[in-house]
Amino acid sequence: MDRRHAVQGAGLSLSGASFGDGVLVTSMRRFNRVLAFDPAARTLRVEPGITLGEIFTLLQPHGLSLPVQPGYPGITIGGCVAGNVHGKNQYREGIFANTVRQIDLFHPAHGRLRLSHTENPQLFELTCGGFGLTGLIVEVELTLQHMDSTWYRLSQIPVNSLAETASTMLAMKDDHHILYSWNDLYMDSRSFGGGFVLCGTKAQGEADYPIAEPARLRPEGWLPPFNFLQGPVLGLANALYGAKLGRAENRRLIDAYQTHFPFAHWQRYFDAYGRSGCVEHQVIIGADVCERYFSAVEKLVRSRRVPVGLATMKVFRGQPKLLWFRGDGLSFAIHVPGEPEGLAFLGEIDRIDREYAALPNILKDSRLPAEVVRHHYCEFEWFRDQIRAHDPKRMFTSMLAERLGL
Ligand SMILES: Cc1cc2nc3c(=O)[nH]c(=O)nc-3n(C[C@H](O)[C@H](O)[C@H](O)COP(=O)(O)OP(=O)(O)OC[C@H]3O[C@@H](n4cnc5c(N)ncnc54)[C@H](O)[C@@H]3O)c2cc1C
Structure with missing residues (x-):
């Protein structure tokens, strides 16, 4: 050995x-x-x-x-x-x-x-x-x-901006088993950062029965040579996904498998990034600075015109320790194309993270530089x-x- x-x-x-x-x-x-x-x-x-x-x-x-x-x-x-x-x-x-x-x-x-x-x-x-x-x-x-139950009652609350998402989620954090958001960061969107807070509680008194495992991702499959998730295609994809969430019934029953493993169904989304794939960047931002942090991110996305394919938030808490991804505030994750302009954009995001003391997740970001982690x-x-x-x-x-x- x-x-x-x-x-x-x-x-x-x-x-x-x-x-x-x-x-x-x-x-x-x-x-x-x-x-x-x-x-x-x-x-x-x-x-x-x-x-x-x-x-x-x-x-x-x-x-x-x-x-x-x-x-x-x-x-x-x-x-x-x-x-x-x-x-x-x-x-x-x-x-x-x-x-x-x-x-x-x-x-x-x-x-x-x-x-x-x-x-x-x-x-x-x-x-x-x-x-x-x-x-x-x-x-x-x-x-x-x-x-308790193999079912959750899931609802979605419309929000108009990243800041509103953060305040809505912070107000709801004690009452839900499931709490995360989907936000539209398409650079030409009129309601940049708008989207939905998805919240769920365990369903009581519903009939329980075994849940079959759905299909999994196939990372080894064929990939297109370029990224589809950009320009008007990204705008349209986000508009359609937002409309789908908007139409979904509130307090609908969702089984625990789908609730916990939503990415099991996202094969087409990951494939659409093509052979360069996407890079995820996730940070924990203090609640007191998140509004200013989101303004800085919006300015950067609009000026760099980088297609952000996914943006999502969760509420976090805990003392920072070792290299653990833990802290008080909101986690904010984005996916950007693993192409030169996406990587340059993330370099600028590192600068914003430093300004607002936003803690990056080491395990999620394949290009996070050593000096950023040390800082x-x-x-x-x-x-x-x-x-x-x-x-x-x-x-x-x-x-x-x-x-x-x-
Ligand atoms: C679609 C998707 C969704 C995700 N969602 C989330 C999420 O909601 N929350 C979250 O926190 N993360 C999430 N992740 C990240 C994922 O949870 C972590 O990266 C996890 O470590 C991956 O586990 P793995 O089995 O693939 O391990 P690998 O990627 O193979 O390894 C991960 C690390 O664990 C070490 N390791 C693995 N097995 C052992 C072992 N037996 N002994 C010693 N070290 C070992 C490896 O050396 C490596 O450092 C997601 C990832 C994907 C692809």
């Missing part, structure tokens, strides 16, 4: 976190067994390659679920732990580390180690959100929650030093780790 390794779950992270130049990729996807399941105690012990969709299918008949589930069913538990990911309502649910009771970690220099809040607690925290740099996660024990994450040096002390030969790495100098 002298070669350098990158550990991979499903390979779905958007930032080059699970592969790298000249490194051996160790895929954990096939290690997907359920090792122990105690519905009464609400605990589940699994190998790290099991996916959120597979766990959903196992737990649903028992009326249980994972408390934190990012938006795509193919994501693995190893990826959730090492990315310390969030779900549809971070404000209520917290981050993935909160659901992890125990981790078994393997590193060639240290052997097999058991990590928890009480056993090797420092290494436990470094491994949660450690981007696979502490070694191979080989087993994970998770805490589950009661699902925003005050525990960056400490994290890097701890990783180097644990893995002095740097056997575990990735494109992300190389880019950030970890």
Whole structure:
């Protein structure tokens, strides 16, 4: 095991976190067994390659679920732990580390180690959100929650701007299990930033029955040579999507699978970016500065005329720590084409983030420069030093780790 390794779950992270130049990729996807399941105690012990969709299918008949589930069913538990990911309502649910009771970690220099809040607690925290740099996660024990119902009642509230979206969501944050927005950032739109706040609560008294898994994304399929989501096509696509949301019935019943994994149906959207794909940029902005932040973003989108394909917000809370994506305020995510003008635009967004102390998500943005990460994450040096002390030969790495100098 002298070669350098990158550990991979499903390979779905958007930032080059699970592969790298000249490194051996160790895929954990096939290690997907359920090792122990105690519905009464609400605990589940699994190998790290099991996916959120597979766990959903196992737990649903028992009326249980994972408390934190990012938006795509193919994501693995190893990826959730090492990315310390969030779900549809971070404000209520917290981050993935909160659901992890125990981790078994393997590193060639240290052997097999058991990590928890009480056993090797420092290494436990470094491994949660450690981007696979502490070694191979080989087993994970998770805490589950009661699902109450497999259905949600979902509504959408129209909003006219990004600032109105933020104030509406902050006012609703305590009352909904699901809370996120869709915003139209088409540069020529008259109501720039308008859209809908989508909010949902668990449905009570509805008949429950098993939910079949719908189709998944096919990242390996054919892609058009250029980006379709620009100019009038983007304007029209956003107008049609907005009209569809506007027509949707309020308090409609949606099953938990669709609610938690909305991206399972977004194949055409991702394909439309063509071979250059899209880059996601996500930040947490303080509620007190978000109005000014959004004005600066609007000015930039209109002047640069960059096609922003998706914009969405969630409410967040928690103390910043290590390289975790956590803080008080609103998360704001955008997708831009992975073409030169999109990348130059994101360079300008980095400047706005710095001005308003908006915390960027390391795991989402494949071009985030090291100096930007160092500026925003005050525990960056400490994290890097701890990783180097644990893995002095740097056997575990990735494109992300190389880019950030970890
Ligand atoms: C469509 C889509 C929707 C998404 N929605 C959300 C969302 O709502 N919220 C959110 O927070 N994120 C979201 N993400 C991001 C995603 O949750 C993370 O990038 C996650 O880490 C991907 O998991 P993966 O199994 O693909 O892992 P990979 O991409 O393969 O790896 C991710 C990281 O985990 C490490 N890793 C994986 N397995 C192990 C292991 N066994 N041992 C040690 N390290 C390991 C890798 O080294 C790497 O650093 C989304 C991604 C997509 C593609």
